[in-house]
Amino acid sequence: MYEVTISADGYVDETFEFEMEKDKNYSGEQFTISPELAAGSARIVLEWNAQPQDLDSYLWGNTDKGDDLYVNFRKRTCEGRDGLLAELDVDDTNGYGPETITLNDLNGVYTYWRLAALIAATQCAGEKRDTLSCHARRCTASSMAQGLKHYA
Numbered sequence: 617m618y619e620v621t622i623s624a625d626g627y628v629d630e631t632f633e634f635e636m637e638k639d640k641n642y643s644g645e646q647f648t649i650s651p652e653l654a655a656g657s658a659r660i661v662l663e664w665n666a667q668p669q670d671l672d673s674y675l676w677g678n679t680d681k682g683d684d685l686y687v688n689f690r691k692r693t694c695e696g697r698d699g700l701l702a703e704l705d706v707d708d709t710n711g712y713g714p715e716t717i718t719l720n721d722l723n724g725v726y727t728y729w730r731l732a733a734l735i736a737a738t739q740c741a742g743e744k745r746d747t748l749s750c751h752a753r754r755c756t757a758s759s760m761a762q763g764l765k766h767y768a
Contacts, residue, residue, distance in 0.1 A: 622647050648714045657720050659705075662730055663713035670709040675702055675717050677726030685726065687717055696721065 618636060623629040627649045636642065650659050662673055674688045683696035692704040698721070705716045719726065 620647070622649050624649065627651055628653070646712060650716070653718070654720070656722055657718060658722060660717045660719070660728055661713075662715045664711070666711040669711045671713070671715060672707075672731045673704060673715050673717050674729040674731065675719065675726055677724055679721050679724035681721075681723070683721075683724075685721075685724065 618634045619631055620634045621629060621631045628651075630647065630649045632647055634645070648661060648663060650661060653659060660673065660675065662671060664671055672689050674686075676684075676686045678684055679696060679701065681697060683701060685694050685696070685701050687694050687702045687704050689704060689707050692707070694701045694703070701721050702717060702719045705718050706714060708715045717728075
C-alpha cells in the first residue's frame with residue numbers, strides 16, 4: 617500500500633492510499649482534487665465506479681438565518697439573503713464522478729443524500745460502493761459533522 621499526495625496551485629492537497637500488485641501495469645488511474653475554497657465554505661465530493669453511470673446528489677436544510685436550502689440536478693444553485701448558499705458544481709452522468717456540491721454557508725443544519733436509479737443500483741450489487749468526502753476551509757470536521765447528515 618502506498619500513500620500518494622497530489623498537489624497543484626489553487627487546489628487542496630489530497631492524500632490517497634493506492635495499492636499496487638506485483639507485475640501489473642497501471643495507467644489512467646483517476647484521482648480527484650478539489651479547488652481551494654473560500655473561508656467558511658465546504659465541498660461535498662461523491663465518487664463511484666463505472667456502474668451505475670449516474671448518481672444524483674441532493675443537499676437540503678435551513679441556514680441559521682432562516683434561508684431554505686435545496687440543491688440537486690434539477691435545481692443546481694440556491695440563493696439566500698446573503699447571496700449564493702450552495703451549488704451543484706459538477707453533475708457527472710458517465711460513471712466514476714466526481715459529483716460535487718459547494719456549500720457557502722456552514723451555519724445551519726443540512727442533509728446530504730445520494731440516489732441511484734433502482735435498476736442500475738441492483739445491477740452492481742457486490743461491487744465497491746461509492747465514496748463521499750467533505751473538504752472545508754477554516755472549520756473543523758466536528759463542526760461539519762454536527763450540521764451535516766449523510767444518507768446513502
